[in-house]
Amino acid sequence: MDVILNLMIFTGSALMAYNIYGYVCFSRDVRKHGNWDQEQRLFNIPILLLILFFVGYLVVGIFGKPDLVMAGILFGGSIFVFVMLLLVRRTFDRIQENEQLEAKLFAAEEASKAKTFFMSNMSHDIRTPLNAIIGYTTLANREDVTYEEKSAYIDKIDMASRQLLEIVNDVLDMSRIESGKFSLEPVSVDLESCIQEACDLVRTQLEAKNIKLSVSSDISHKWVMCDKVMMDRALMNLLCNAGKFTEENGSVSMTLTELDSNDVTGSYEIRIKDTGIGMSEEFAERLFIPFERERTSTVSRIQGTGLGLAITKSIVDMMGGNITVQTEKGKGTEFTITVGFPLAEPQDETRSAVSDDISFEGMRALLVEDNMINMEIAQMLLEQAGFLIETAENGKIALEMTAASEPGYYDVILMDIQMPVMDGYTAAKAIRGLPDTGLAGIPIIAMTANAFQEDIKKAEESGMNGHIAKPLDIPDMKTTLQHVLKKS
Numbered sequence: 251m252d253v254i255l256n257l258m259i260f261t262g263s264a265l266m267a268y269n270i271y272g273y274v275c276f277s278r279d280v281r282k283h284g285n286w287d288q289e290q291r292l293f294n295i296p297i298l299l300l301i302l303f304f305v306g307y308l309v310v311g312i313f314g315k316p317d318l319v320m321a322g323i324l325f326g327g328s329i330f331v332f333v334m335l336l337l338v339r340r341t342f343d344r345i346q347e348n349e350q351l352e353a354k355l356f357a358a359e360e361a362s363k364a365k366t367f368f369m370s371n372m373s374h375d376i377r378t379p380l381n382a383i384i385g386y387t388t389l390a391n392r393e394d395v396t397y398e399e400k401s402a403y404i405d406k407i408d409m410a411s412r413q414l415l416e417i418v419n420d421v422l423d424m425s426r427i428e429s430g431k432f433s434l435e436p437v438s439v440d441l442e443s444c445i446q447e448a449c450d451l452v453r454t455q456l457e458a459k460n461i462k463l464s465v466s467s468d469i470s471h472k473w474v475m476c477d478k479v480m481m482d483r484a485l486m487n488l489l490c491n492a493g494k495f496t497e498e499n500g501s502v503s504m505t506l507t508e509l510d511s512n513d514v515t516g517s518y519e520i521r522i523k524d525t526g527i528g529m530s531e532e533f534a535e536r537l538f539i540p541f542e543r544e545r546t547s548t549v550s551r552i553q554g555t556g557l558g559l560a561i562t563k564s565i566v567d568m569m570g571g572n573i574t575v576q577t578e579k580g581k582g583t584e585f586t587i588t589v590g591f592p593l594a595e596p597q598d599e600t601r602s603a604v605s606d607d608i609s610f611e612g613m614r615a616l617l618v619e620d621n622m623i624n625m626e627i628a629q630m631l632l633e634q635a636g637f638l639i640e641t642a643e644n645g646k647i648a649l650e651m652t653a654a655s656e657p658g659y660y661d662v663i664l665m666d667i668q669m670p671v672m673d674g675y676t677a678a679k680a681i682r683g684l685p686d687t688g689l690a691g692i693p694i695i696a697m698t699a700n701a702f703q704e705d706i707k708k709a710e711e712s713g714m715n716g717h718i719a720k721p722l723d724i725p726d727m728k729t730t731l732q733h734v735l736k737k738s
């Protein structure tokens with residue numbers, strides 16, 4: 251009997267020691283969860299009581315002679331405290347879960363509100379260029395329209411269609427960022443040329459508003475490893491925003507400064523400053539939140555999805571950099587990008603855009619396209635450039651036509667990707683697998699609306715030599731064709 255009584259006492263003592271440890275951990279978690287400064291003393295009282303119980307158990311077990319009633323009370327008390335602590339812990343966990351669910355619900359509601367507002371803006375921003383496209387097309391088709399009027403209408407249709415494309419690109423890029431499919435492809439880049447090219451692309455747009463554009467650079471190491479496409483996108487977003495929100499006769503400037511460098515990496519600062527309308531302090535705090543736009547009469551007249559700056563920040567974040575803004579209502583805005591890049595070996599700067607010494611006159615191209623409208627547009631553009639065009643409605647027909655031809659008959663194949671029967675990737679791989687090396691080596695260029703970086707990479711992996719994105723950009727299409735045909 252004495253053995254059983256002592257076993258109960260010491261088992262209860264061990265359980266009480268565990269209760270003390272469990273309560274200490276629990277109270278620490280509670281303190282992390284919220285501010286309990288006023289209740290600090292209350293949290294200490296149970297610990298003191300538990301310690302007194304524990305000491306009492308040991309005293310009775312070591313120096314006393316417990317009977318069955320004493321041992322039962324002590325052992326039962328330990329179990330009771332253990333069960334109560336377990337229930338309190340479960341209750342606290344359930345409260346935490348409910349708070350987390352409430353936080354997620356609040357975040358979802360806020361996101362829903364933001365997206366509802368975004369859809370309202372999108373409806374307006376998409377319909378505005380569509381209205382221009384439909385309206386000017388109707389005006390251009392009038393019988394009494396003059397050549398000069400028609401030319402002006404077409405210019406405005408072109409401008410509206412580019413605005414619409416910009417909106418679509420922003421939405422698609424934001425979707426890829428949110429789904430985690432946005433990634434960087436670092437290459438060796440001349441950083442000075444990169445910012446100069448970005449400025450050159452917006453110079454005409456700014457000059458149309460009599461906005462002075464200046465660019466300066468102060469760096470020692472201009473060759474770095476970075477994703478040029480994404481860097482261009484970030485800079486263009488900021489420059490275009492500066493142009494949108496700067497009134498006539500204002501100014502926009504871009505400066506590139508090297509902050510620090512060693513043998514491996516360099517730290518750079520890019521500042522883009524304008525003398526535009528500026529922003530309120532309240533909106534500046536939400537500036538990089540997707541779908542956000544400031545609600546003012548001036549801003550409402552300017553098109554935009556509220557995604558450009560969110561995309562820019564995501565790009566800078568992925569590069570391991572930081573972007574900040576300084577702005578004042580009516581006095582302009584300055585964005586500062588601070589980012590580090592691995593240094594790269596200087597490249598041969600004699601490489602330039604492909605020269606115009608390649609003529610397309612008399613060259614034969616196989617155009618593979620399942621959409622008749624797209625085929626008609628591409629065929630006319632290519633014929634205007636001098637190509638002789640043959641067409642195929644899917645990859646299987648293109649493969650059969652290629653296999654039945656003589657080497658050198660087709661100078662290039664322009665391949666759509668998403669087609670029935672056989673898609674472009676499969677067709678390209680099949681052509682590369684033809685037994686005749688002359689036919690297997692025909693230059694193949696993807697001409698597709700699959701325009702993301704991963705799509706370009708997939709085209710390369712399937713054996714294609716280049717990529718042209720839809721909607722077709724004529725200068726870009728000619729440059730890509732020249733570049734591919736020059737290599738072949």
